Amino acid sequence: MRVSGINKLLLLGLSLISVFILTSCRDGSSQSDDFTITVEVDGDRLVYRYDKRQSVGQFLQEIGVTLGEFDEVNPLLQTQVRDGMRITVTRVMQYNDCSATEVLPFTTERQAYQNLQPGETRVIQTGENGEVQVCYRITEKDGIQTERVEISRVPIKAARNEIIAFGSEPMGTLIPTEGVLTYVSSGQAFVIQGNTANLNPLTENGFLDGRVFDLSADGKQLLYTRRTADETDPQFSNELWAVLDTSASFPRQVQLLPEDVRTAQWVAGDRGYMVSYSTANPDGSGWRAYNDLYLMQLDPETGEALPDEFEELISSNSLGSYAYWGRRFVWSPTGTQLAWANADSIGLVDLEKGEFITLMNFREYAPLLELYQGATVWIPTLSWS
Incomplete structure (x- = not known):
């Protein structure tokens, strides 16, 4: 078939147009998908040629940049990357x-x-x-x-305050007293001997917690508990202390070995400076009593426990109703008998066997508050006559 000159020119023109259109499409694709991104991280500046449309976070993950918990990225991780973008990664450590x-x-x-x-x-x-x-x-x-x-x-270490004693004017009206009177005020122990003119402090720092405060039969020794100085200790935590001579011009306080003491008492009789005490486990804002009982004899000069005069009289137990509250112990004036009281009974202790002898049972008295908080129960107070 013969093609005329005009037709040849038309075919050549169409071919040139097709080549031009194809070339233009290819050039446009290259310009829109390939772009430059600069990353500043760990002291380096890195330049990347990239051709994917994705977020900054995805881009960093793809090039192997691992981010820490507190690292900062600018722009934000969810920002879409674009040509000429500068990404800065700041390493943050806490x-x-x-x-x-x-x-x-x-x-x-x-x-x-x-x-x-x-x-x-x-x-x-x-x-x-x-x-x-x-x-x-x-x-x-x-x-x-x-x-x-x-x-x-x-x-780490509690400060020890300086204490300065100063002379004070005696009270205008003197009130005579029989024997020795001790009391607690503002967390401190005071003693009055003979009359109110002889009023002097026995302790300092105001740490007495009032759980134990017992004067010996002759009025010369005082046994007491005080809060610990460590503010992180549980609320019940305490220490057992003693004043070995209440008549001294400047009485000396001695810390004894027991801690977390529920009850303590001087034991009368001819056994010297003998102390009995029972312990508890601090439990939140309260305690859980062990209901045990120990005997400890003190050196009259130093207050140190004599190792050969230490005895466990009653082992830890949970006998009786509301045992967590703690059994109450009271020695007889002669120091030869020991009475006890629980929420539902009273009796004596067999000192040879360390066993409880029940003298009377009764229904325990737990106020309504007990039903909701489990913290209140009545324990009888005992005294010898």
């Missing part, structure tokens, strides 16, 4: 630093002593600074600290 300590300064307390002349002063306890551990939360960005926030203070 940690706690508890290496710092600070001095916990002591304070000075003044106590009135009527056995000193008015205007006379005397240091009866020197002060000593304590120490506290301070913890900070540190924030670093790319290795540079940007924030330091205090998060806690933990006492």
Whole structure:
């Protein structure tokens, strides 16, 4: 078949148009899918040629950049990447630093002593600074600290306050007293001997918790419990202390071995400085009594427990109703018999066998509050005559 000259020209024109259109399509595709992204991370600046439309987070994951919990990315991870974008990854680290300590300064307390002349002063306890551990939360960005926030203070050593005694004017009206009178006020123990002019403190710091406060039969020794100095201890936690001579001008307090003491008492008789005590387990804001009983004899000079005079009279037990509250023990004036009381019974202790002899049973009395809080029950108070 013969093609005329005009037809040849038409075919050539169509061919050139097809080539032009195909070339234009290919050039347009290359320009829209291939773009440049710069990433700044870990001190490096990296440049990538990329051809996928996805988010910044997906892009970083694909190029192998792992992000930490606190790392910061600009722009945001959900932003779509585009040509010419600069992505900055800031490494953020947070940690706690508890290496710092600070001095916990002591304070000075003044106590009135009527056995000193008015205007006379005397240091009866020197002060000593304590120490506290301070913890900070540190924030670093790319290795540079940007924030330091205090998060806690933990006492390492309690401060010991300085105590200065000063002479006070005697009371205008003197009230005579028989024997020795001791009492607790504002967490401190005081003693009156003979008359109210002879009023003096026996303790300091105001830590007495009132659970144990027992004066010996001759009025010369005082047994008491006080709260622990550690503020992180459970509420019930305490220590057993003694004043070995209440008549001293400046009585000395001695810490005894037992801790977490539920009850304690001087044991009368001819066995010297003998103490009995029962313990408990601190349980939240209360306690769970062990209902045990120990005998401990003290050195009259130092207050130290004599190792050969230590005895477990009653082992730990949960006998009786509301045993968690604690059995009450009371020694006879001669120190030869021991009575006990529980929520539903009273009796004596067989001192040879360490067993309970029940003398009377009765229905326990638990107020309505007991039904809802489980914290209140009545334990009879005992006394010998």
